[in-house]
Amino acid sequence: MIKYIVTRTIAMIPTFLLLTVFGFLLIELPPGDYVTSYIRAQAAQGNTSAADQEASMRAQYGLDQPIVVRYGLWLSRFVRGDFGDSFEFRRPATEIIGSRLGVTLTISICAFLISWGIGIPLGIYSATHQYSRTDNFLTTVTFVGLGIPDFLLGLLLLVTVWMLTGEVLTGMNSSAYASAPWSVGKVLDFLKHLWIPVTAVVITGTAWIMRVMRGNLLDQLGRPYVTALRARGLPERVVIYKHAVRNALHPLVMSLGQTLAWLISGFTIISLVLDLPTVQSIYLRAMLQQDVYLGGTILILIGVLILIGTLLADILLAWLDPRIRLY
Amino acid sequence: MNETLTLDAAAPIEAEGKITVLSVRQLMWMRFKRNRLAVIGAVMLTMFYLMALFAGFLAPYDPRTTHAEHPAAPPQLPRIVDQEGNFHWPPFVYATASKVDQKTFRRSYQPIGDTRYPLRFFAAAEPYRLFGLIPTDIHLFHVDEPAKVFLMGTDRNGRDMFSRVVYGAQVSLTVGLLGVTVSLIIGTLLGIVSGFLGGLFDNVTQRFIDILIVFPLIPLWLALATTIPPTWNSVQRFFAISLVLSLVTWGALARQVRGSVLALRETDYVQAARYANAGVWHIITRHLLPNTMSHVLVIATLAIPAMILGETALSFLGLGIQPPMTSWGLLLNEAQQTRVLLQQPWLLLPAVFVIVAIIAFNFIGDGIRDAADPFSK
Numbered sequence: 001m002i003k004y005i006v007t008r009t010i011a012m013i014p015t016f017l018l019l020t021v022f023g024f025l026l027i028e029l030p031p032g033d034y035v036t037s038y039i040r041a042q043a044a045q046g047n048t049s050a051a052d053q054e055a056s057m058r059a060q061y062g063l064d065q066p067i068v069v070r071y072g073l074w075l076s077r078f079v080r081g082d083f084g085d086s087f088e089f090r091r092p093a094t095e096i097i098g099s100r101l102g103v104t105l106t107i108s109i110c111a112f113l114i115s116w117g118i119g120i121p122l123g124i125y126s127a128t129h130q131y132s133r134t135d136n137f138l139t140t141v142t143f144v145g146l147g148i149p150d151f152l153l154g155l156l157l158l159v160t161v162w163m164l165t166g167e168v169l170t171g172m173n174s175s176a177y178a179s180a181p182w183s184v185g186k187v188l189d190f191l192k193h194l195w196i197p198v199t200a201v202v203i204t205g206t207a208w209i210m211r212v213m214r215g216n217l218l219d220q221l222g223r224p225y226v227t228a229l230r231a232r233g234l235p236e237r238v239v240i241y242k243h244a245v246r247n248a249l250h251p252l253v254m255s256l257g258q259t260l261a262w263l264i265s266g267f268t269i270i271s272l273v274l275d276l277p278t279v280q281s282i283y284l285r286a287m288l289q290q291d292v293y294l295g296g297t298i299l300i301l302i303g304v305l306i307l308i309g310t311l312l313a314d315i316l317l318a319w320l321d322p323r324i325r326l327y
Numbered sequence: 328m329n330e331t332l333t334l335d336a337a338a339p340i341e342a343e344g345k346i347t348v349l350s351v352r353q354l355m356w357m358r359f360k361r362n363r364l365a366v367i368g369a370v371m372l373t374m375f376y377l378m379a380l381f382a383g384f385l386a387p388y389d390p391r392t393t394h395a396e397h398p399a400a401p402p403q404l405p406r407i408v409d410q411e412g413n414f415h416w417p418p419f420v421y422a423t424a425s426k427v428d429q430k431t432f433r434r435s436y437q438p439i440g441d442t443r444y445p446l447r448f449f450a451a452a453e454p455y456r457l458f459g460l461i462p463t464d465i466h467l468f469h470v471d472e473p474a475k476v477f478l479m480g481t482d483r484n485g486r487d488m489f490s491r492v493v494y495g496a497q498v499s500l501t502v503g504l505l506g507v508t509v510s511l512i513i514g515t516l517l518g519i520v521s522g523f524l525g526g527l528f529d530n531v532t533q534r535f536i537d538i539l540i541v542f543p544l545i546p547l548w549l550a551l552a553t554t555i556p557p558t559w560n561s562v563q564r565f566f567a568i569s570l571v572l573s574l575v576t577w578g579a580l581a582r583q584v585r586g587s588v589l590a591l592r593e594t595d596y597v598q599a600a601r602y603a604n605a606g607v608w609h610i611i612t613r614h615l616l617p618n619t620m621s622h623v624l625v626i627a628t629l630a631i632p633a634m635i636l637g638e639t640a641l642s643f644l645g646l647g648i649q650p651p652m653t654s655w656g657l658l659l660n661e662a663q664q665t666r667v668l669l670q671q672p673w674l675l676l677p678a679v680f681v682i683v684a685i686i687a688f689n690f691i692g693d694g695i696r697d698a699a700d701p702f703s704k
Contacts, residue, residue: 015534018534019538022535026554143689143690146686147632147683147686147689149678149681151640151643152678152681152682155675156675159668159669162669265543266543268546268549269644283546284549284644287549287550287553288553290553295550302542302543302546303538306541310541
């Protein structure tokens with residue numbers, strides 16, 4: 001088992017390097033750089049003198065170096081844990097990401113737990129009662145759930161609440177509590193805002209998990225080993241929960257690998273629509289402004305989380321199914 | 328349902344008294360037809376694509392025409408019963424005028440007079456080009472001025488939402504197809520080459536696909552969409568967007584193709600072809616490609632809804648399709664602000680089209696997946 005983990009970890013290093021090249025290129029690809037968009041923004045406000053600072057600003061941010069040199073510098077600092085400063089906020093990228101991590105994780109972990117908690121049991125029920133009325137109903141609901149983009153759901157919920165109560169629940173706190181220290185009132189206010197993004201994400205998430213779980217379990221229930229178990233007179237409960245469900249969970253466990261990255265990259269557009277102070281909304285902003293280090297750090301962070309997530313999922317799977325350790 | 332179909336299939340056998348051989352294609356079609364949801368999806372999509380094809384004919388107005396007197400008008404369905412309760416045919420509308428409340432500044436529309444303006448079917452109105460080629464001015468329905476027919480209301484500039492949705496279908500429904508075609512080409516090519524050649528090329532490609540497959544779509548799409556030069560016109564942008572959509576999704580296809588190529592490479596008939604001195608190109612095009620196609624098509628169909636969602640999301644954020652072109656996502660962009668939405672909830676109607684299109688594609692994808700392997704169960 002330990003050997004398995006070590007080999008897997010070492011195999012991650014080239015993938016990581018590939019990821020950084022990929023991430024860096026993505027950041028570099030847009031025409032122009034931060035200075036260009038900064039000057040454009042200044043000129044739009046009537047400040048034409050900004051154009052004179054162009055060369056000195058480039059030198060200050062190191063943007064006048066050739067691309068390979070910039071990649072080398074960036075990577076060497078990256079490995080040492082220095083992720084660069086955000087041009088726009090003039091603060092370290094990590095600090096900005098860190099300040100938004102709390103809200104992001106609160107929403108995503110809530111949504112994750114609820115959608116898995118609901119999705120798996122419903123998927124099992126659907127598969128064990130195939131083509132029953134409940135199953136047909138659930139299948140229709142999942143198709144609709146998968147068809148509606150989550151940001152539209154968020155928007156609909158927002159408008160519905162506004163029509164019913166006259167409150168606009170954008171952001172995570174009402175203006176009264178925005179800069180106030182944490183108190184019982186602020187927590188309640190926070191919860192009042194929290195449920196809208198969570199519900200929107202849960203609906204699409206649950207639909208997906210139900211669908212996968214139902215498909216996998218149906219697949220397993222058709223296998224000969226299930227017939228063999230039934231033939232030996234095992235109670236249906238044991239056949240399903242101890243054997244079939246355990247095998248049907250495999251693909252979902254594999255997808256857990258992606259879930260880790262999803263925690264900070266899912267519901268990007270909801271974040272924007274509902275004006276949530278999350279990592280996703282700052283990522284979108286950084287991408288639009290060509291705030292290279294901030295956007296790049298988040299992109300790489302997502303990639304690293306994917307690598308770690310995949311590793312964890314592999315280990316979990318090896319623990320769940322000893323056959324895999326042989327590979 | 329199942330019984331009648333089995334009877335149908337058996338019918339020619341009994342009638343002719345001899346055994347009929349069904350081709351694989353016929354078997355697939357039979358299985359596809361058995362999936363009721365897939366058939367419903369296919370019917371819905373056919374209607375959608377016809378709508379896109381005949382957009383100019385279906386839309387009563389040009390999508391860019393601004394009706395200055397009717398900004399933010401609510402949807403107005405043609406009526407068949409007038410204010411006195413009398414029945415009329417063809418359906419008619421009343422001319423309306425807007426009034427702005429001096430206190431709330433909210434605009435409301437009231438009928439002026441009780442003159443009925445009947446819908447004129449196949450009427451001549453604004454000229455357009457059918458299929459972008461044939462100049463004509465016949466529209467499915469129209470009303471005489473000063474009355475207007477806004478089935479789905481207007482936006483704040485007074486543009487007819489129904490016309491815009493119909494024209495938007497042209498972009499929203501093709502961007503996914505175009506994207507899938509591109510990712511089909513990249514995926515099949517790289518999959519076959521990397522499966523057939525193996526070695527270092529295969530290794531590097533596979534590691535790259537490893538990341539690509541699991542990377543969340545939206546952040547990657549956003550990053551790529553920002554690389555499109557802002558100076559490009561809307562047609563260039565349309566192609567750029569479909570390229571962006573496909574660049575992210577070819578990985579799964581390549582993986583699948585590579586898998587089947589690896590398996591096929593060792594089969595007897597490919598070996599036989601090799602010993603018969605067939606060239607690599609011949610083996611790939613004659614033996615490998617046709618055998619991987621059914622899997623590839625399934626994955627491609629299932630990828631289309633994600634692409635439509637991607638276009639909607641990008642345009643919604645203002646990173647996708649740009650005016651004067653219009654797409655469903657771009658139409659929703661106007662519905663982004665909550666305040667606007669509450670006063671003009673009909674701006675959300677394009678979302679219904681997006682949702683129906685995605686569901687229809689999902690239905691069909693499911694049907695094709697079951698049909699692709701007609702010999703299973």
